[in-house]
Amino acid sequence: MKVLVIGAGNMGLTYAEGMASSPLLSKHKLRIYDTDPKKIESLRKDSRFDVYDNLEDCLPKAHIIFVAVKPYHSEGLFEQMTPMLNKEQLFVSLMAGVTLETIQNGLNQKKVIRTMPNLPAQVGKGVTSYTEAEEVSKVEMIMVRNLLDTTGTSIHVDSEKYIDASTGISGSGPAYVFYFMQSMLEAALKMGFSDYDSKVLVSSTFEGAIELFNQNNISPKSWIDKVASKGGTTQAAIDSMEDNNVKQLIQDAAYAAFDRAVELGKDK
Numbered sequence: 001m002k003v004l005v006i007g008a009g010n011m012g013l014t015y016a017e018g019m020a021s022s023p024l025l026s027k028h029k030l031r032i033y034d035t036d037p038k039k040i041e042s043l044r045k046d047s048r049f050d051v052y053d054n055l056e057d058c059l060p061k062a063h064i065i066f067v068a069v070k071p072y073h074s075e076g077l078f079e080q081m082t083p084m085l086n087k088e089q090l091f092v093s094l095m096a097g098v099t100l101e102t103i104q105n106g107l108n109q110k111k112v113i114r115t116m117p118n119l120p121a122q123v124g125k126g127v128t129s130y131t132e133a134e135e136v137s138k139v140e141m142i143m144v145r146n147l148l149d150t151t152g153t154s155i156h157v158d159s160e161k162y163i164d165a166s167t168g169i170s171g172s173g174p175a176y177v178f179y180f181m182q183s184m185l186e187a188a189l190k191m192g193f194s195d196y197d198s199k200v201l202v203s204s205t206f207e208g209a210i211e212l213f214n215q216n217n218i219s220p221k222s223w224i225d226k227v228a229s230k231g232g233t234t235q236a237a238i239d240s241m242e243d244n245n246v247k248q249l250i251q252d253a254a255y256a257a258f259d260r261a262v263e264l265g266k267d268k
């Protein structure tokens with residue numbers, strides 16, 4: 001199976017690295033195409049990949065094509081791709097917002113899968129939601145799921161609405177977690193801890209809390225109750241967050257990302 005990734009940025013390269021060892025590739029190396037000469041030069045040193053700087057050499061013979069450019073680059077890219085395509089090819093978009101219909105019309109192709117990946121895929125802990133156009137077969141879905149799973153876990157969703165919704169939760173979500181981490185780091189520094197100690201305090205706290213959550217079937221709310229003593233320090237912190245409506249603000253932020261994904265789809 002010849003698999004091509006178009007766009008070797010944060011997402012494209014992450015997925016390329018995950019998929020490079022997939023048995024589905026059999027004897028073929030993972031193929032990557034990008035327009036940035038510096039990226040191409042550095043990727044050519046990586047023996048896991050066949051790296052291309054023009055589409056003519058890699059696109060016509062590819063079986064599965066992952067598209068991982070920014071949404072605003074997709075229109076120009078599609079125009080360039082269209083004359084080189086054949087009807088057997090399968091397209092997998094990693095782009096936020098861009099709809100199945102836009103991709104199908106842009107490429108004049110029917111077999112399209114839309115996904116929403118996330119950055120922890122870089123360490124094999126990604127989560128990818130995906131959905132497909134009706135022209136994609138069950139066998140093709142299984143192959144693509146196998147490829148996506150090389151970066152972590154994936155969930156199939158029934159409609160594109162849930163791709164946009166998962167953009168608001170898991171796609172953009174790592175940035176919300178980093179925002180919370182950054183806020184706690186800054187608080188630790190203000191309290192007088194060194195850079196190193198602040199980092200250890202914050203990262204261990206996140207890691208430990210996630211591990212507790214993953215190893216037990218208990219809701220985050222119940223875990224809060226286990227940390228908070230009546231009239232104690234945690235309750236003071238939680239009361240402060242509740243008084244400031246932090247939960248609602250976080251939900252508003254997730255919806256802002258969801259809404260923006262829908263809007264990006266309409267921009268096309």
Ligand SMILES: NC(=O)C1=CN([C@@H]2O[C@H](COP(=O)(O)OP(=O)(O)OC[C@H]3O[C@@H](n4cnc5c(N)ncnc54)[C@H](OP(=O)(O)O)[C@@H]3O)[C@@H](O)[C@H]2O)C=CC1
Nearest residue numbers: 007008009010011034035036068069070071073077095096
């Ligand atoms: N970053 C993330 O956490 C997530 C990103 N996504 C989606 O993934 C997609 C890629 O995002 P990200 O990886 O962060 O972006 P990057 O900018 O890191 O990567 C995009 C890459 O594509 C290259 N490129 C631009 N135009 C073309 C073209 N016509 N042909 C081939 N390559 C091209 C860019 O080169 P140059 O730099 O020179 O423009 C760059 O190397 C986006 O659509 C985004 O919505 C989805 C979920 C999470």
Ligand SMILES: O=C(O)[C@@H]1CCC=N1
Nearest residue numbers: 095096167171172173
């Ligand atoms: O910010 C973005 O638009 C992309 C999609 C989800 C994460 N990054």
